Amino acid sequence: MKKPTCKECEKEGKKYSVSQPLYGMTTLMGISPGYWDEDGRYHESVNPNYTTYTYTCSNGHTFTN
Numbered sequence: 639m640k641k642p643t644c645k646e647c648e649k650e651g652k653k654y655s656v657s658q659p660l661y662g663m664t665t666l667m668g669i670s671p672g673y674w675d676e677d678g679r680y681h682e683s684v685n686p687n688y689t690t691y692t693y694t695c696s697n698g699h700t701f702t703n
Contacts, residue, residue, distance in 0.1 A: 642703050666687065
């Protein structure tokens with residue numbers, strides 16, 4: 639898992655640690671079913687949902703991924 643980046647600390651050249659996410663928000667869009675093309679190949683649907691997490695760094699900045 640990649641460490642979330644605090645852009646404020648990066649800009650200021652500060653070292654920082656990041657806590658686990660304070661919370662996450664996920665979209666709830668429906669997922670369409672897959673389909674078979676003209677050659678008989680099945681294509682999975684793409685899940686359009688995503689999750690955005692909010693973090694806090696050791697320097698007190700709050701940011702999302």
